[in-house]
Each structure stands twice: as C-alpha cells, then as structure tokens.
Amino acid sequence: MTDAAHGQRRIEWLESVCVELHDEFATLDDGAPASYIPELAQVDPDHFAIAAVAADGRRQMVGDHSHPFTIQSISKLLLYGLALETHGREAVLERVGVAPTGDPFNSIELDDRHHRAPNPMVNSGAIAITDLVQGGCVEERIDTVLALFERFLGRRPDIDHDVCASEYATGNRNRAIAYLLLNAGVVEDRVAETLDVYFMQSSVLVTAGDLALIGATIANGGVHPTTGERVIAPQVTRDMLTVALTCGMYDYAGEWAYTVGIPAKSGVGGGIVGMIPGVGGLAVFSPRLDEHGNSIRGVKVFEALSERFDMHLFDFDSNRTWRRSA
Numbered sequence: 048m049t050d051a052a053h054g055q056r057r058i059e060w061l062e063s064v065c066v067e068l069h070d071e072f073a074t075l076d077d078g079a080p081a082s083y084i085p086e087l088a089q090v091d092p093d094h095f096a097i098a099a100v101a102a103d104g105r106r107q108m109v110g111d112h113s114h115p116f117t118i119q120s121i122s123k124l125l126l127y128g129l130a131l132e133t134h135g136r137e138a139v140l141e142r143v144g145v146a147p148t149g150d151p152f153n154s155i156e157l158d159d160r161h162h163r164a165p166n167p168m169v170n171s172g173a174i175a176i177t178d179l180v181q182g183g184c185v186e187e188r189i190d191t192v193l194a195l196f197e198r199f200l201g202r203r204p205d206i207d208h209d210v211c212a213s214e215y216a217t218g219n220r221n222r223a224i225a226y227l228l229l230n231a232g233v234v235e236d237r238v239a240e241t242l243d244v245y246f247m248q249s250s251v252l253v254t255a256g257d258l259a260l261i262g263a264t265i266a267n268g269g270v271h272p273t274t275g276e277r278v279i280a281p282q283v284t285r286d287m288l289t290v291a292l293t294c295g296m297y298d299y300a301g302e303w304a305y306t307v308g309i310p311a312k313s314g315v316g317g318g319i320v321g322m323i324p325g326v327g328g329l330a331v332f333s334p335r336l337d338e339h340g341n342s343i344r345g346v347k348v349f350e351a352l353s354e355r356f357d358m359h360l361f362d363f364d365s366n367r368t369w370r371r372s373a
C-alpha cells in the first residue's frame with residue numbers, strides 16, 4: 048500500500064473512532080458545568096463535540112461542533128503566544144516563569160524566588176500576560192485580542208457579554224491575584240483595566256471546530272492549515288507547546304502528560320484543545336467538569352485517541368501517518 052493510501056485509511060479510521068467515542072461517552076454524565084461563575088452553570092451540560100483538523104486542513108467533526116461556548120482558559124495559550132511575539136521571550140520570562148505549580152488554576156500565588164508569576168497557564172500568569180496586551184485603553188486592548196483570534200479563525204469572534212459580566216461580578220479572587228502582582232511590580236498600575244481585558248478574553252465565543260483549527264495551526268509550527276499563512280512564529284509555537292504540555296491541564300498536568308502525552312489546554316467552559324506537533328489539532332467540548340476544572344468526557348476522549356493512535360509524544364514507535372497523509 049502506498050503512503051497516501053495508508054494515510055487515507057488512517058484518516059477514515061480516525062473519523063470512525065471519533066464517531067464511536069462520541070457514542071460511547073455521550074452517556075457519561077459525571078461532573079457538572081462550572082458554577083463558580085454563575086452564568087457558566089446555565090449551559091446545557093450535555094453538549095458534546097469532537098473535532099479534528101489535520102495540518103493540511105482536512106477535518107473531522109462529530110456532534111455539537113458548531114455550538115459556541117466561552118473559551119475560558121484556553122485563551123491563555125493564545126495570549127501567551129502574543130506576548131512572546133510582541134515583547135520577546137526575555138521580557139515575558141521576567142514577569143512569568145514556566146514552572147508547573149501543581150496548585151489549582153486560581154491560586155493566589157507568586158513565584159517568590161523570582162518575583163514573577165509561576166506560569167502563563169494559571170490565572171496569576173495569565174493576568175500578568177494580559178497586562179502586556181498592547182493598546183491605549185481597554186477597548187484598544189480588547190481589539191488587539193480579537194485581532195489575534197482573527198488571525199487563527201479568519202473572523203472576529205463574538206464575546207459572551209453575560210458570561211463576562213458574571214466573571215466581573217464574581218472576580219474577586221482574580222482581583223486579589225492582580226493586586227499581588229501589582230505589589231510585586233509584575234504588572235502596571237492599571238489593574239481594573241487589565242482585569243476588564245482578562246474577563247473579556249475568557250468570554251470569547253468559540254466552537255470545537257474553531258479550537259481544533261487553532262490547535263492545528265499551533266501544531267503546524269504557526270502556519271494556518273487552510274490558508275497557508277503564517278499566523279505565529281515557529282519559535283513562539285515551540286514555547287506555547289512546551290507550556291501546554293507542562294502546565295496546560297492545571298493541577299492534572301503531570302497525570303495528563305503521563306497518560307495522554309499531548310500538549311493541551313483546557314478551559315472551564317468545557318473545551319480542551321490538543322496539539323500533535325506536525326500532525327494536527329484535536330478538540331473536545333463537553334461542559335461537565337471534574338474537580339480540576341477539566342472536561343470529563345474531554346479527558347476520556349483524549350485518553351482513548353492517544354492510546355489508539357499512538358499520539359503520546361514519547362510513543363517510541365509512533366505511527367504518525369495521520370500527519371503524512373493528511
């Protein structure tokens with residue numbers, strides 16, 4: 048069989064496995080949508096989508112793949128890339144390190160030894176990164192964020208203003224974190240404005256299909272799989288992938304790296320995006336969360352796909368034909 052024919056078979060296999068996993072886990076009703084932000088508890092807990100986009104743009108979509116939900120912490124990954132691109136690694140590392148914390152994502156903490164936030168995937172690092180978003184006022188800085196999304200998606204996404212208002216109304220933990228950062232000299236003295244941008248960027252509406260496309264672009268070294276345009280520099284995607292692997296799944300990151308082995312980021316809206324370098328992006332959307340804030344069905348689907356397709360980064364004899372043929 049030629050490589051192309053073999054690859055085609057793998058793609059068809061991936062599609063049938065995604066359908067199978069969707070059927071299998073659609074009945075799993077453990078966990079519940081996030082409720083610490085009241086508006087997030089209003090979502091239908093049974094929405095479920097699996098989406099894959101290969102490095103050449105071929106896609107498989109199953110279930111509610113066009114249903115919009117708030118991106119939540121997954122945007123932390125994109126903003127980290129933007130900060131690296133805009134300010135350079137050195138300036139970013141001065142403010143935010145790359146050490147996994149093992150603590151919940153909203154812990155009120157700093158890396159005291161280095162006087163910086165521990166990593167960009169927890170709230171303290173993400174708020175420090177949000178401070179670096181350029182623009183003269185909140186509106187301009189939000190525009191900078193939406194322009195970033197547009198580079199990946201080819202359109203400006205909407206913002207869920209109800210979720211954003213709910214984040215604002217219940218965001219005192221994030222305010223505590225931001226003032227701790229201000230006290231340590233990590234962020235500028237414009238905390239209220241930076242938090243407005245932070246709440247907005249969490250409330251950007253995406254679909255599972257969008258997340259898989261974003262994942263595929265990052266996995267593809269920053270080149271958009273369908274337009275062929277460079278969205279982000281390859282050395283920046285390398286750093287994004289690294290922190291996704293070590294810190295992207297909150298205090299579950301170690302177990303995730305061990306069992307799934309795919310750089311990934313999750314959000315309390317129920318999305319998880321995974322990036323298989325050189326191969327493509329995978330996304331799952333299901334708002335029922337576990338105690339870490341990760342989508343329960345999402346974790347199950349990633350575990351199964353990683354296992355069946357040898358997608359763990361360190362699978363020695365990994366057959367990544369999905370990449371070559373896609």
Ligand code: DON
Nearest residue numbers: 119120152170249314315340
């Ligand atoms: O800071 C917050 O609470 C949210 N806007 C982001 C939450 C999130 O997804 C973090 N991890 N799950």
